[in-house]
Amino acid sequence: MATDGEKKKAASTTKRTLHYYWQVTRKHFGLFSLLMVSTFLFVALLSYGNPYVMSLVVDKVSAGPVPSDQVFSVFGPFIFALIAINVCGQAASKLQDYAMYKLQIAASYDLATMSFDALCNQSMSFHSNRFGGTLVSQTAKFMSAYQLLLETITFPFLPVACSIIFTCAILAPRVPVYVAILMALLALYACVSYYMYKRILHLNEQAAGAQNHLSGELSDSVANILAVKTYGREDYERGLFDAANKDVVARDSKRMQASLTRGIVTACIAVTIMAAVSVFIAGGNAWYGITPGTLVMMFTYTYTVTNQFNFINNGLQRFNRAFGDASGMTAALDEPRLVADAPDAFDLEAREGAIDFAGIGFDYVDGGVKTRVFDGFDLHIPAGQRVGLVGASGAGKTTLTKLLLRLSDIQEGGIEIDGQNIADATQRSLRRQIAYVPQESLLFHRSVAENIAYGRPDATMEEIREAARRANALEFIERLPQGFDTVTGERGVKLSGGQRQRIAIARAILADCPILVLDEATSALDSESEKMVQDALEELMRGRTAVVVAHRLSTVAGLDRIVVLEGGRVVEDGPHAELIEAGGVYADLWNRQTGAYLD
Template identity: 75%
Template structure:
């Protein structure tokens, strides 16, 4: 991977860093950012590395099913050996026997019986190998595809938020699908033509070498020239396949982006605009594929000419073989049959290399993703977080992010102590670091200096899953899966009973509207919950948090996008949710935090003010100025 970029994150521009210090995120396509200007992966100098890495990942998955792989190789070689070379060899012996002297009719079976038995046995073994080849190929592809899909899913699900922020979701899905199908293409290209070609060379040397060594040497030289020319041309056009795959990924990204935001497209009447973007990406696919096609055809023409040369040489040998070298008729039959067969197989090398090209191009995107370092990773000796009280300490925190080469400091020597069970509001101007602080707590971002403690345990030393399973996070945008309402509520606690799900929905003021739906808790919410209103989605997310029953709660602008009626219901549900928990509430609207236990005003990389609502208003500082521009109250005592 040749491109490097920082991946630090803050607020709306989530750029992350790894461990306790800055790291550069490496990856050929990590700069994807806009509709039609996604960066192509790597330069020409990086392509061999990507190809080798692709083979590495494929071999890792194949090793788990090594028996199937070995059986596939042996059955493929056996099928070609028996059917393609065994039959002509026995027929050559029969021709020699017929040519040597006439056979009386009553001695046909006596003379040719062994040959007939050999042919029957050869064909039985050949057909057995054929069916074993079909079975092992199919079984291997199914088994390895399962492992590759798991590998890709684990890599994507464990990557940082900035990784996903900088990529189209549709492109990642497309790359995963292509990564799996590329393996099938490679294996099938190995089965035909590369393994048969390898077997043919071995069989020709073994069967014809003792009979016509000069011919075999000449044939091997010609075949070596053929293979060398094919490989050189293959290397020259490898980058065309990667570019074609990149264009296909961009096209998938454009389609995904338009479909995901279809409401905006329609309400703004921008169908033509999106069509133009899609058409531009589609034309790029056509251009890349056309260039690849022309190069492949040119390679095919050159290799076809070499095949004609090979057949011309064998014709000369067969014509004068008996007169010049005393070659028997049966051997001449074998020479022609074997050479014709191997020439046809070598002719398929062109299409086989084309499939290799396409496969490596298709797989390159996901290979780069798999090679991406995890910017936020568990340490080797990470232990599960155990929360007994829920106190939180930010100690001498230092955090900054790099955006376009410009370093921006968010926190410097930042300290904040939140006692267990305290409800704390975070306020301040945009860019003060309110949301960033919650991301640091959840380890969606890693700090560069200092440490964060939960009940005295450093969050950098505990497992990420145990940390996040102890913190219920309610974002501004309700995050729902395209699943049933019951499944969405139970997401934080999959073993919950339907009665527990109903109770959580009741406490979140969601039970009434859910029961009015035709399918109740079995109602499918649609992608990202599109079938429900904003207030309904938010109450389902709150019900999820209630059912998870975490000791720590983080609310990030949880009511900012709701109408008055929905806001009242959500506020009431949130008040119940915060009861008895350590709660951090991020808010722009100060009415949402006015009656919390404590309000912390952030700014200039640290804490500007800290106190209750009444204390801060009386102090007449930043909070009082902001409060003077707003009115109302949110949480009651």
């Protein structure tokens, strides 16, 4: 049984979902209005206009026989009215289809853009704690849920409202008692349906959450299929997937049982309504002098409105499913952006490339637990200096580069580039001043040329080739089946680790930014390739500020300066030769890696 907290959360999520959907609908209000008006006309003409004219025909026929030569003169106006009603009704139906399709297409574009922008502008902490496959699934469901809601409003719910209006307007002047009883029963039907709808809303959210988790498990296993196979863990992954799949079945079963219960209750009310209309139709003429035409209208209109109310049960079930499916992305859209541009953020331009970390305080939060990484951290890197960051794992090396890129925001102190506080600059302008090559190369499922030119899409083919040559990548690229047009596969899976890394380095070379950040950028290369790439990086770093994170100390030994981090603090700082002579932490690390001994 759901707790009050779960029900309140589901209701709050529903309101937020409607908020986002209304934002999109409001942009296309003309199409939305056209859809509503055409639906109103469609129901009015075909569901109510036809029976009304037919009731007049029945009354005319019941009044007495019409001579055969007077059929068209007597019934001609009715025939013309029926033809006109059906022509206009069908036109309204096609107009309804047009407005529906156009609105769904336009809204899907806007919702996809909204979701993409929200996910792309979220912090790395946000993405680190979520399955990529789950986010993709949530985005698809968020878009399809809007279409489901729109269709549900247009077909079951708007016709129900129209049916009530037309039934009251046409029958109330003729049989007010009957209309009063009918409306009371329909109100009871609507209240019971809504009450039961609210009771099971959270079940749909839970079912959608289970389905998203299932998608995430599948995505995680497929993305790491090599690890699954090489460790023979197919059965283990099958177990995780099966557990998630069984959770989906269990939650869908609960949703089904609740929906069936609601359907049985509302069906009983529908039977009661039809029993009431049967009594009135049977005795209407005898008790109240109701004409045959009006009796036909009573039955037809009551059957129509009751049938429409039957669809409400299905419509509410679709509402439940839609809001449940949309809940995951709604929560993601509501998630505060941990790294956001200031309202008056300026475009940063690194003229020289000097970097200053002043009084940095930073806590890493994982699972609600804070871990202090930096406390009052200071570091000055002059323009054009090549600095290596070394230290044991967890010392804060990579974290420092991520703070420089504003992939996470500091809690205390400030980071400046050429005296400009990066917190006051736009993230986009900041990152366009820094060429970043991480330990794991980041390649798209696109051509080699597109991957190299990613940081500078206007580059010519000659510039792309030159960047590849300087990164020692040209030779192997030209041996690929389609050369620079070869598609690398998802995350560059078609290439070796060293090849992927050299393409990533070529991308940084082509970007030609004033600041260069290398995070274990040569770790995947063999010794020969590393020497060639190091030569290319030496050329690239000349005249630029470079921050190089490395565990392999030979990578940083030739740099201008080496900063040794330990527990988020600078414990040693200086050129390679001085640190070796000092015999401290760096010298100890060097000796372990090279097997050398200090004199």
